[in-house]
Each structure stands twice: as C-alpha cells, then as structure tokens.
Amino acid sequence: MGYYLKEREADRFLKELSADYELYAPVKMKDDGMFSDTDTVRYGKIAKASDIVFDEKSDYSFKEVLLPLSETLFFFTENQMKEADGRKKGAVIFLRSCDLHAVKRLDEIYLKNGYEDYYYKRIRENVKFVLMGCKSCFEDCFCVDMGTASADFYGLSMEPKDGGYQLDNKYAEWDGILEELCQEKLPVTPSTVTETKVRVTIPENLTLDVAKSGMWDEYDGRCINCGRCNFACPTCTCFTMQDIFYTDNGKVGERRRVAASCMVDGYTDVAGGGSYRKKNGERMRFKVLHKIYDYNKRFGYHMCVGCGRCDRICPEYISFSGCIGKLEEAQKEVENHDAE
Amino acid sequence: MMQNEYVPFFSEVKEVIRHTDIEYTFRMAYEGDVKPGQFFEVSLPKYGEAPISVSGIDEGSIDLTIRKVGKVTDEIFEHYEGDRLFLRGPYGNGFDVDTYKGKELVVVAGGTGLSPVRGVVDYFAAHPQEVKSMTLIAGFKSATDILFKKDLQRWRKVMNVILTVDSGEETKDCKVGLVTEFIPGLELSDVSKAAAVVVGPPVMMKFAAGALLKRGFAEENIWISHERKMCCGIGKCGHCKVDDTYICLDGPVFNFTKGIRLVD
Numbered sequence: 001m002g003y004y005l006k007e008r009e010a011d012r013f014l015k016e017l018s019a020d021y022e023l024y025a026p027v028k029m030k031d032d033g034m035f036s037d038t039d040t041v042r043y044g045k046i047a048k049a050s051d052i053v054f055d056e057k058s059d060y061s062f063k064e065v066l067l068p069l070s071e072t073l074f075f076f077t078e079n080q081m082k083e084a085d086g087r088k089k090g091a092v093i094f095l096r097s098c099d100l101h102a103v104k105r106l107d108e109i110y111l112k113n114g115y116e117d118y119y120y121k122r123i124r125e126n127v128k129f130v131l132m133g134c135k136s137c138f139e140d141c142f143c144v145d146m147g148t149a150s151a152d153f154y155g156l157s158m159e160p161k162d163g164g165y166q167l168d169n170k171y172a173e174w175d176g177i178l179e180e181l182c183q184e185k186l187p188v189t190p191s192t193v194t195e196t197k198v199r200v201t202i203p204e205n206l207t208l209d210v211a212k213s214g215m216w217d218e219y220d221g222r223c224i225n226c227g228r229c230n231f232a233c234p235t236c237t238c239f240t241m242q243d244i245f246y247t248d249n250g251k252v253g254e255r256r257r258v259a260a261s262c263m264v265d266g267y268t269d270v271a272g273g274g275s276y277r278k279k280n281g282e283r284m285r286f287k288v289l290h291k292i293y294d295y296n297k298r299f300g301y302h303m304c305v306g307c308g309r310c311d312r313i314c315p316e317y318i319s320f321s322g323c324i325g326k327l328e329e330a331q332k333e334v335e336n337h338d339a340e
Numbered sequence: 341m342m343q344n345e346y347v348p349f350f351s352e353v354k355e356v357i358r359h360t361d362i363e364y365t366f367r368m369a370y371e372g373d374v375k376p377g378q379f380f381e382v383s384l385p386k387y388g389e390a391p392i393s394v395s396g397i398d399e400g401s402i403d404l405t406i407r408k409v410g411k412v413t414d415e416i417f418e419h420y421e422g423d424r425l426f427l428r429g430p431y432g433n434g435f436d437v438d439t440y441k442g443k444e445l446v447v448v449a450g451g452t453g454l455s456p457v458r459g460v461v462d463y464f465a466a467h468p469q470e471v472k473s474m475t476l477i478a479g480f481k482s483a484t485d486i487l488f489k490k491d492l493q494r495w496r497k498v499m500n501v502i503l504t505v506d507s508g509e510e511t512k513d514c515k516v517g518l519v520t521e522f523i524p525g526l527e528l529s530d531v532s533k534a535a536a537v538v539v540g541p542p543v544m545m546k547f548a549a550g551a552l553l554k555r556g557f558a559e560e561n562i563w564i565s566h567e568r569k570m571c572c573g574i575g576k577c578g579h580c581k582v583d584d585t586y587i588c589l590d591g592p593v594f595n596f597t598k599g600i601r602l603v604d
Binding site: 073074076081083109110113114115116117118119121208211237238239240241242243245250251253255257260262267268269270271272273274276277282286289290294295297298 | 342343344345346347348383385386387388389390407409410412413541542567568569571572574575576577578579581582583584586588589601603604
C-alpha cells in the first residue's frame, strides 16, 4: 500500500516505530571524512526523517548493525560461561537496493552455509528493512550490471518527494499507523536507476586459471593491505575470534568476534608460522575472485552487489570495477600461455 | 531455541601422553560420534581457540595430539594437569574408512600429519582382514620428533610400516630419507586400484602425491587433508576458504582430484 506523508507525520511514524525498534540509517558525520574539512556518511541511529541522508551514498554499509565490528559472544570466569545478552529492541534499517541485495549474501553465509549462526540469527529475526529508492546513480555505482539496481523484496520503501515522503508498505502491521498519518494514499513505486556511469562486464569464460595472470602483480605495489575495502563492503563477512580478559581480574574475560580482512597480514596464519597469500596482489586476486567468481560457483549468484564503496574508500585509488575490466584480457593471456 | 555452536563445553583431561617436548596427546572425555580426520576447536579462555584434529577415538574419549607452536597451545601445555579444556565440535568431514576397504592401502604421513590419519591406521590395524594390504610410511624430522612410538611398534605386527627420519642414524626400525624416497619401491599387486592417503605439510603432500602418481596410482584413489586457519569451524569466519571451498565444511579431507586444484 502506498502513502504520502508530510515531514511532521513522517517524524511521528518514525517515533512510533522507535518504541519497538532502533532506527538505523545513513547519517552525516561532520568533519569525519577522509580528508580535512570533509564529512562522511555512515550508519547511525536516527530519530527523525531529516536525519536520513537520501542524496549521498554512505561510505560504509548497514552491515555493522547485523554484524557488529566487535561482538561479544560470551563471558567467562574460571568455571562458568555466560552467553552475551542479545539486544532488547529490534532494528529498522534504511538501505538502498544494492544493500538489500547484500542482506541476501549475509543470510547465505550466516544462516545457510553449513550451520546457522546463533548470534546473527538472533539479531536478524528482529530486523525490518526500509528501501531507499535511488533517483540517480552515484559516482562509483555499478549496480545495474550486477543486477542489484532494483529489489522488490523490501518491507517498506521510503523516499523524499515534494517536501514530504512517499512510502510503499508491505509490512501489514504498519498499515494502521500509516493510514492514520498519511495525507494521501496513492500507488508508489520506489525509484530505480537503469544506468550507471561505471560499467562492468564479468567475462563468462572466466576460469580459476586467471589467477596465474600477470595482472595481479600490479597490486603488489599499489595496495597497502589496509583492508578498508573489506570493511566498507556490504558483503564481506569474515571475522576473527579474540579473547580478552579484564585488568582488574585476569581470570575473568570475554570472547569476541571482530571483523577481519583477507587483505590484512595475519588473515591466513596457521600455528607454527605457515601462511598463505603473502603478496598483496594475491590477496587482491583472492578478494576479487571471491566477489565475482567463486562465490557464484558455490551459491549460484555473484557476491558483489556493485555498490562501489571499495572504489571510493581505497586510499591508493585502486578500483575494483577497473580490476573487473582487466579480467577479459587476463583470461586471454592465461589461455594463450597454456596453448603455447 | 537453536544451538549456540560458539559456546564450548568442558572436557576433562583423562590422560596426557608425552611424545616429544613439544608434542603431547591429550586424552579427553567425549561421548558421541567422531570420525578420524575430523577436528575440534580447543580453547582456553583468555588465550583463544585452535583447531586440532582427532588423533584417536575410543569409548568415552577422544585423543587430541597437540603441538606446542602457538599462543593457545603454549598455554595448554602449561595448564593441563588434572584440568579441563574447552571443546566444540567435531567439525569437518573426516576420513571414511569404508572407502579403503578391500583395497591395497598406502598411508603416507609427515610429522604431526600422522595425527589425523592415526584413526584410519588404527582401524585397519584392528581389522586387517578388511584391506588387501596396508602400508604406512611415516616420516619425521629426526629420531626425537617421532610420535606414537608405541603405536608404530604395535602396527608393525599387522602391516608394513616404513618409519623414516629426514636426518640421523639409520637403525633396524628406522630408515633415513624423505617419505617420497620409499614410494617408488612399494610392492603392490595392482597399483591402478590401490588407494593412498597423504597427510603432512603442504610441500610434503605435493611431492608425496607426485611420487604416488609416478608410481602408477590413479588421482581419484588419493586422499589428502588440508590445514588452514579456522576461527569458527562452521563456515562463517572465512579464514579457511580457498576458491569456492570451505576447508572446515567441505574438508579437511579431500580427494586429490579436488584437493590439489585448490588455489589459495
């Protein structure tokens, strides 16, 4: 059901929701940007509709709501373990189409791949998603080519229009309040982009042999393995276990999982000194092929959703979409090499 | 409520077998189904978790052979006396002994690589009639690094055991040389149908498998077991992923045809 709400009523609607949910959306963080005197857009809690940044892309994704960068799993004493409490409230997350597609990737890993993840499921069960329509693409987006530019599996959509907001609601429990607050009921279709400035084509004949290409060597020198691309990516889900103990009582502590990056040193270290993928180019290859090759081989669709955040965040101006663009030549290179 | 896989359970240390200064086998209380080659996440709160493969399975207990090479294992060696360790698992696919029944079986193990296959060797040591023939080639760095000495003596009675060290003095029971040197001379009635299991450091597995292929083994008759960093053991943390394969879920035991083609 579609609704048009004026600013004040939209705020009232959000206030109603906040009784049961924490509301998360892209918000502007002043002077927090990459360069001096620049702002950043990241996910934060909101109270009113004008807190939501609709006209810029967020530098980091929504995923920290579902997968906190550091999450306590349990507390331990010498003889006991106590599972960490879950959140009291559910969460409503405002996100764009690409990110809504990313949720499907997180679900694939955390709810399906082998075992169900207790902590993820606990949060996920109480999350609702609000799609923010995109009127036009942003600088680094390539969602259209990744097939993630539109998503009809949203619960609610919301975007600004003529000083108010238009919403399309599929959560039956919210229709009552929306009917009460709306100025008008009307059919609403969330805005969708149909073309992006950045284009990518993933070669169909891509094989694992492309790992042998010389194209990856370039990144040995350019990449500084900072891992920002992983932390900005809405589909990167890796973590590392970490035990900490309290300084007041060294026998008591907690086990956490913290976000991990396949680009950063130590990711593959095994006890005794062994490690895999020492060069940054190899790590780049591992990451890129996961996003657009081997995840697809395992699950039947690509992991990358084309949000372009990795391109935007890289301090060395390495472009992921640019890297995809080199794959066709690289595949030819390894095939010719094998043929010789 | 669903199962919380991350919270480990206490397990009593029933016995500690000291093989070398840095390699002990911890016999842990455990009830439940386990296969050789599967692994447990062993932990000490404060220090973290480490994936350790099952080196023996008995009524009410499992063996975990631990090498003192990291933060967690260092601590386990300090604090095990009369103690308990935290475990979760078993995880991974493990070896399926049925695969090798009725065949000429060759097991090639390097160093602690003997741990994950010890259960397989032990099974056929107890049921020698279930294989056509059985050979174990076990290699260690030196005489002081040899693990499972008592088992090796016991196994000699029912199978062909070739024990070798990389360097040192040759003795009646122990040869000198790399495991690969003993593969060309293997006596087999039909090598094309013989099965082999190879477990050890990556380089050793590569060369041992190469030697087996040269000897006439078919790729599909060779099994290997991989080792990777694993934080969860249940397909979530991502550290052990290689290509489209999660070592913790799809492995750690792989048929050679798949295992060798994994590109890290």
